[in-house]
């Protein structure tokens with residue numbers, strides 16, 4: 001766990017706990033023993049702490065509440081012999097706290113520093129909230145601790161975290177340095193003994209405001225701020241007491257469990273398992289050497305960028321030159337933006353763009369490993385394109401589609417290679433959003449799934465495998481939330497009432513602000529196409545489609561030119577087309593009232609609790625149906641999709657974790673209550689799996705056993 005290597009009067013303590021050198025109990029004990037051994041050995045004059053591979057990524061998140069890192073940090077700092085941290089890779093959380101308890105820090109130029117504790121719901125409670133402000137000053141501390149952000153070695157040097165940045169072997173440099181300072185006094189090297197620079201509160205209010213915006217609803221960042229600030233006014237020992245007292249608050253808040261669950265869920269989600277038993281452990285994917293994207297619209301350009309950024313050469317294909325030029329201009333504009341923001345250099349930008357080819361029509365696609373289609377959401381068009389690609393591309397080429405909801409099996413049926421067809425559902429903007437929903441069809445092979453997962457990881461996404469159904473996992477659940485939001489307006493709410501409840505719950509924007517952003521006309525078009533496909537003519541009084549309640553309120557608004565932000569009015573008034581500030585509007589309210597009157601819908605006051613339940617319970621219910629049907633293979637996959645694709649508040653873990661936290665019996669009873677009241681909405685029919693889990697009180701980790709047992713009956 002910790003190798004002890006004594007050489008030329010220096011004891012090197014090298015943590016060896018793969019994969020990230022987390023500070024599990026045994027590691028902490030072994031470092032302590034190493035320090036004591038070195039302290040007692042008269043031949044040892046100085047000590048170096050390092051990690052094999054990387055430095056230390058912090059406490060082991062699975063046993064984080066054992067408080068001995070604090071004592072370890074004190075032991076390091078109070079050592080009579082100089083202790084030098086040799087840092088490569090990551091110095092995070094408790095690892096960072098150990099580093100700043102050492103008397104000196106020597107870091108490799110590529111090393112990273114940070115306090116990610118807030119993102120798992122806790123504080124750097126091994127003295128970090130007290131030592132860090134004493135090392136870098138209060139302003140930098142109040143920026144870095146509540147944000148959880150990582151910084152590089154160069155910035156760490158500027159802030160005074162690191163004493164020297166090296167290009168070569170940080171451990172060798174540290175050992176050499178440790179030898180050179182043997183016997184030197186350490187008084188001014190003990191961080192805890194320093195005064196806090198800049199301990200005035202001018203920036204505290206700004207820091208609190210920023211934390212509330214960036215980490216909405218999370219307790220830990222605010223507690224971090226107050227503890228660091230209070231500590232700056234107190235002697236170190238009293239600051240430590242404040243830190244310990246406040247640590248109890250966050251450790252017992254419930255958010256810690258949810259955030260730690262989210263951490264591991266996100267790492268478990270890419271580990272796929274198919275019903276046939278094939279899994280990430282048994283099947284290898286094929287690497288993608290080059291690719292083509294069909295459609296240079298919003299998604300096609302974003303997907304192209306995601307691949308180019310990962311070094312994959314891409315041919316971007318359009319139906320005609322005009323659309324292609326438009327897409328390429330957008331792409332170049334986005335890269336120019338990255339250059340001006342100094343995210344990349346001009347040379348890097350040129351190198352990236354040198355891997356972009358363009359074409360009108362598919363004829364040139366005779367030598368690509370992968371094609372991703374991102375044209376309009378139209379089944380006939382997609383099938384026609386897949387049939388043509390099937391004729392032109394080599395038989396081993398993967399043909400993937402970015403459809404947001406359409407049937408993957410039907411698209412695959414247009415080809416002679418349904419085993420190589422799969423849905424790669426990216427989220428907008430595709431070059432930025434971390435989630436990739438990989439949708440397997442009935443005939444998609446395990447090799448194709450493995451390749452899509454490998455591809456997703458390579459382009460920096462968290463890929464999650466899901467089954468094929470309308471809307472897959474994310475959008476299928478989202479649709480229920482959107483339906484209920486509309487029904488709430490019909491029954492008496494205003495858009496701002498519903499948005500407020502959703503935003504208080506933790507979503508960045510409520511459903512109507514989101515709809516205004518994406519455009520009301522898109523959903524209306526979808527609804528009308530759905531009706532046409534079902535052979536139903538929609539008239540102003542229509543309230544049901546195939547026996548299901550629908551709302552045509554968006555259509556009433558679109559008919560009056562309210563398409564959302566782009567037209568300056570949607571569910572809110574934005575003042576002008578493209579405006580960004582949503583204002584409540586009497587005229588929009590009149591449209592709503594008139595719409596209800598025309599349909600004889602009596603409006604009423606809807607209570608806060610009802611709004612919250614009607615927004616979130618149907619999507620949770622749908623999540624259980626998705627598990628029951630095997631569309632998702634574990635609850636962690638659903639939660640990851642919602643955390644990364646729909647900005648579900650992380651401190652509640654995701655919809656499935658949240659349901660478990662509230663109590664499945666309570667959730668089930670409330671769904672039954674609404675099912676009684678809303679017989680024309682199938683999304684209120686309770687999931688059978690939910691019913692079973694609620695009755696059996698099965699722990700979350702065993703839900704899938706119950707789901708699988710039920711599916712075998």
Ligand SMILES: CC(C)(COP(=O)(O)OP(=O)(O)OC[C@H]1O[C@@H](n2cnc3c(N)ncnc32)[C@H](O)[C@@H]1OP(=O)(O)O)[C@@H](O)C(=O)NCCC(=O)NCCSC(=O)C[C@@H](O)CCCCCCCCCCCCC(=O)O
Pocket residue numbers: 019020022057058059060061062064065066067068069070090092093094095097116117120123124125126128247248251252264267268
């Ligand atoms: C390090 C990374 C950046 C590496 O990223 P990379 O992408 O390379 O790899 P992965 O993320 O996929 O990780 C690989 C593998 O490793 C697992 N893992 C990673 N980090 C940890 C970890 N810290 N612990 C355990 N396991 C870890 C990961 O799960 C993967 O394995 P898997 O099998 O799942 O595939 C990246 O990994 C990263 O960012 N890691 C997290 C870093 C982090 O968050 N560090 C901070 C940890 S918390 C901490 O350090 C706390 C300290 O401040 C000390 C606090 C003292 C507390 C005192 C408490 C007193 C109060 C008690 C009150 C009790 C009250 C009561 O209960 O009554």
Ligand SMILES: NC(=O)c1ccc[n+]([C@@H]2O[C@H](COP(=O)([O-])OP(=O)(O)OC[C@H]3O[C@@H](n4cnc5c(N)ncnc54)[C@H](O)[C@@H]3O)[C@@H](O)[C@H]2O)c1
Pocket residue numbers: 294295296297298299300317318319320323374375376377378381385402403404405425426427428
């Ligand atoms: N926009 C989103 O938020 C989003 C999110 C996820 C998935 N999707 C899905 O991605 C797909 C594309 O959506 P979008 O928003 O990028 O659409 P878009 O309208 O912005 O772009 C579609 C592009 O496809 C091109 N095209 C049409 N027919 C073509 C053909 N035969 N050959 C080559 N190019 C052709 C069009 O010229 C247009 O540039 C849809 O299936 C959509 O459902 C969209």
